[in-house]
Amino acid sequence: QITLKESGPTLVKPTQTLTLTCTVSGVSLNKIGVGVGWIRQPPGKALEWLAFIFWDDARRYSPSLENRLTITKDTSENQVVLTMTKVDPMDTATYYCAHATSPYWCFDLWGRGTLITVSS
Amino acid sequence: EIVLTQSPGTLSLSPGERATLSCGASQDISSNYLAWFQQKPGQAPRLLLYGAYIRATGIPDRFSGSGSGTDFTLTIARLEPEDFAVYYCQHYGPSPPWTFGQGTKVEIK
Numbered sequence: 126q127i128t129l130k131e132s133g134p135t136l137v138k139p140t141q142t143l144t145l146t147c148t149v150s151g152v153s154l155n156k157i158g159v160g161v162g163w164i165r166q167p168p169g170k171a172l173e174w175l176a177f178i179f180w181d182d183a184r185r186y187s188p189s190l191e192n193r194l195t196i197t198k199d200t201s202e203n204q205v206v207l208t209m210t211k212v213d214p215m216d217t218a219t220y221y222c223a224h225a226t227s228p229y230w231c232f233d234l235w236g237r238g239t240l241i242t243v244s245s
Numbered sequence: 246e247i248v249l250t251q252s253p254g255t256l257s258l259s260p261g262e263r264a265t266l267s268c269g270a271s272q273d274i275s276s277n278y279l280a281w282f283q284q285k286p287g288q289a290p291r292l293l294l295y296g297a298y299i300r301a302t303g304i305p306d307r308f309s310g311s312g313s314g315t316d317f318t319l320t321i322a323r324l325e326p327e328d329f330a331v332y333y334c335q336h337y338g339p340s341p342p343w344t345f346g347q348g349t350k351v352e353i354k
Contacts, residue, residue, distance in 0.1 A: 162247055166343075172282075172290065172333055172345040185341035190247055229282040231337045233301060235289040 127151035129161070129236035136242050143212050143243075147222030147236060148203040154198050154205065158227035159207040163196065165218040166238075173218075177225070178205055181199050210241055212243045247272055247336045251346035257354040264321040266349045268334035273314050278338035280321045281310060284348075285330045294319065295337075321351075329353050 133145040145163070152159055162177035176196040177185045186194050195208045205222060219240045223232035246272040258264055265286040268279065277297035282290035294302040297317055307322040321328055334346040 159305075162343075171347045172284075172335075174335075174341075174343045174345060177341055177343075187342055225337070227339070229278075229337070230339055231278075231292065231295040231296055231335070232282075233292050235291075235296075238289055 127224055127234050129234060131222050131239040132144070133220070133237045133239055133241060135240065136244065137212050138245055139213055139243055140187060140211055141206060143216070143241060145207045145209075145220055145222075145239070145241070147207075149203050149205065149224070151221075154180065154203055160225050160230065161198070161208050162225060162232060163205075163207045164221045164223060164224050165216075167215075167218040167223070170218075171234040189241070204215070214243045217241065217243045236239060246342050247274065247344055248327060248346050249334055249346035251332075251334060251349045253349060254347075255350045255352060257352050259354045260324050260326055262324050264324055264328070264351055266319040266321075266332055266351075268312075268317040268319070269308075270315040270317070270336065274317075274336055274338075274339065277312075277313055278336060279312070279317050280335045280337055281308075282333045282335065283328075283330050284333065290333060294335075304348055324338055324351070 128150045143205040160179045163175040178196045193210045198205045219238040222236045224234040250269045252267045279297045281294040284290040294310040331348045
């Protein structure tokens, strides 16, 4: 059974760097055809795709946030880490990580999400 | 980047009625790389359909998808009480970026 769990600070100050961790169980992040992405959802608003990392370490980012995001994976811990620089109150949202596999690459399994508030 | 537009914004229906949700894409979505998700308050989204019409594991057959190219539809044949939720379409595939629609809320009339 594959599960994902997000973790990170609940409160971040504007201009700081946010670091989020997704811990994956039940599948190795090195397994061919496996990938993990990050998606966020501001309160009462729609989902927004942020970033994705493939099993071979290839990475893709949302064009609108690419200059602020970095996605990496730690295969020893089976975790995916997302960093977002220069956060703003507009970045307040629930952040989800989700699993996808080839050939479809759609998000078939999601973590429960973690609410991040950006406020001074 | 493909922009997805969902309509209507809100659908007010009664249990037992048929729900028809639309998702329009700003450009052709190749290989029908279009998914539908259901989200209930306080929960993560749940994958309903992928490949435009393929039901995910455990999804009841009252949920069906159709369409191709730039126009896609999610149909719920007979609404059950647990189906009242927000539904999102998403463009995915082997080459990001990926995008979500803005959502359609199905509420009890």
